[in-house]
Amino acid sequence: MKGMGKTQLTQFAHQQQYGMQEWQMGLQISQLGMQKAFTYGGSFANPITGQQQSVIGSRAIEDAMLNMQIRQQEFGFGQQEKQAQMSYARQETEFRIGDYQREKRFQWQMEDWTRSETGAQLQFGWSMEDYDENLRFARGRDRRIMLRNRDRAVVSENLRREGSEASRDRIQEQKGWEDERVELNKRYFEEDKQMQQERMQFDRQMFQERLEWQMREREMTRLQQDISMQINEATLMRQQQQMIIAEQIWQREFQISQETMRRQADMQVFFGQVLPEMLNNMAQSANNAFGSMVANFNAQLGAVSNSQQAMVNEMQNQMNSAINGMNATINANTVNYNNSLAKAYSNVAANYNTQLQNAIRDSQTVASQPATLGRVSFQKYGGGEVGDRNLFAWEKPTTSQLLGFESGGFTGHGLKSEPAGIVHRGEFVVPHDGALVLRGSDPEMLKRLDKMIELLDRIANKPVSQQTFNAITQAEDPYGKMLLDNAYRGYQ
Incomplete structure (x- = not known):
């Protein structure tokens, strides 16, 4: 800078300042390009290496992650429904098996009771035949003992029959209890099945609504990002135009100052010599x-x-x-x-x-x-x-x-x-x-x-x-x- 005059030094300083402004504006434009590439995907110039570099873009990654989440949730809903169907089928099978076993058990109990009752009645009948045949030929004390034993056998048979009938009634009552319990279990199962189906349907509906609102939120966020990026781009373009206009204004002011200095010198010559x-x-x-x-x-x-x-x-x-x-x-x-x-x-x-x-x-x-410089x-x-x-x-x-x-x-x-x-x-x-x-x-x-x-x-x-x-x-x-x-x- 040695040997420069005041005018040349002013122009040199202004050129340095304008070059710095251009470098800063270029850096901001490069950062905006990087932001677009990271958002939408594409290539950009790496400011460190100076080479072109390609990226997928955050929005593409967000879309892929959202699709994975939707597929995972749909798969979970499907598995839950299949698991519920399998549980329902297994429970219904258990109900059928339990009903069959219960019926068989009560049937076997009734058969055992019938067999036992039939055997007891046969034995009692056979005893009565024996008593009647023995009493026909018995006399005196033996006859009295045999009559007493026969009466006792009749009383015992009556007592046995009362107990046997009570056992039969109890078996019938237990069967009613079991039938009622099974019916309650089946009703509870159907109610629980309906509740589970309603809950799964509600979960799926909530997932669809939540997904819809999530998509709307994502669209709104992306629209906000797009508008913000467009505003930043328009701001950079406006700043670049203002920088160019400011440079033109400075050049014009510099010319005016030079012309003013020249005319002042002319006026000094006029008043000093011409006048x-x-x-x-x-x-x-x-x-x-x-x-x-x-x-x-x-x-x-x-x-x-x-x-x-x-x-x-x-x-x-x-x-x-x-x-x-x-x-x-x-x-x-x-x-x-x-x-x-x-x-x-x-x-x-x-x-x-x-x-x-x-x-x-x-x-x-x-x-x-600069807003009215054009006019x-x-x-x-x-x-x-x-x-x-x-x-x-x-x-x-x-x-x-x-x-x-x-x-x-x-x-x-x-x-x-x-x-x-x-x-x-x-x-x-x-x-x-x-x-x-x-x-x-x-x-x-x-x-x-x-x-x-x-x-x-x-x-x-x-x-x-x-x-x-x-x-x-x-x-x-x-x-x-x-x-x-x-x-x-x-x-x-």
Whole structure:
């Protein structure tokens, strides 16, 4: 960076800063690409290795995991239903086997009871036959004993039959109990089976509803991610556009600052060299014009006849007196005019610098609004007092251009075939190298000079209103009017 000027150093620092912004913007765009690849799947540039790398994407993995979960849950529901069906079938088989065994057991008990009862009755009948046969041939004490035993056997048989009937009733009652218990178990089994089926159906329904809400939640989350990613992408694009616009604004401001510095240098040259030379030329032109008028008037006096010599001599004396007074007044007023004009121009220059700074600040204010940059026109700062430098006319004026031709004056250097100014009716014009215009004793030129000096003094001391300015100035020539108007605007 050695050997760089202030402008080059400023441009170098700005280029470094803009390069860092571009690098940061590129890194953010690369991170956004990585985020898209990790979310949707695809390839991205690895910032560490600098190589392309492919990934499946988190959404594809989420979809695969969700499908696995759904298949696993469906398989679990199927296995649960199969297990329930197998349990139902096994329980029903156990019920059938239990019913068969219970029936058989009660049947066997009844058969045993019947067999036992039949045997007991046969034995009792056979005993009675034996008692009857023995009593037929028994006598005395044996007969009494046998009768007593027979009676006892009848009583015992009655008791046995009562017990046997009670056993049969108990078996029947137990069978009823077992039947009732089995019926209750079957009813409980059917109720439990129905409850299990309802629970499995409810679980499957809840799974479907939960899956549906989970899918909606996933869609909402993905939509939110997509919108957030789109917002981030749009934000990055907007930041990139703003960075480009800011760079364009900086370049434009840099050009404006360079142009402003150049024009300030031009103004310094103008007020340091051009303006003093212009004032000197104006004073010299005025003196030459009056000298030419005197010479022309003396030349014309030689052609006057002797009969008018006395009148001419008197007019010459009056003219000489008027010219001498005019020269003295012009010399004095020229000094005052130069001082007042220099003071006015110095104040105009100060005001010009203030306007220039305001224009630069306005340009920075406008340039700092990138949202409306597409509609901003720099014509406001390229034209006007700063852009076109039309605060003053750069053409070197002559005395006649400054004062106008109403009161006469020098038409300027050049060929005599070129038109310069006009003359008016009721005027006495003596053509020679210049033109002298006489209008009685009204010194219009002096009045014009007095008005200009008065205006410049008042402008230099205190700003005047437009009405006061119009009352003081009655200039009809374009350059004089423009000069005074610009001086007046500079002090508003």
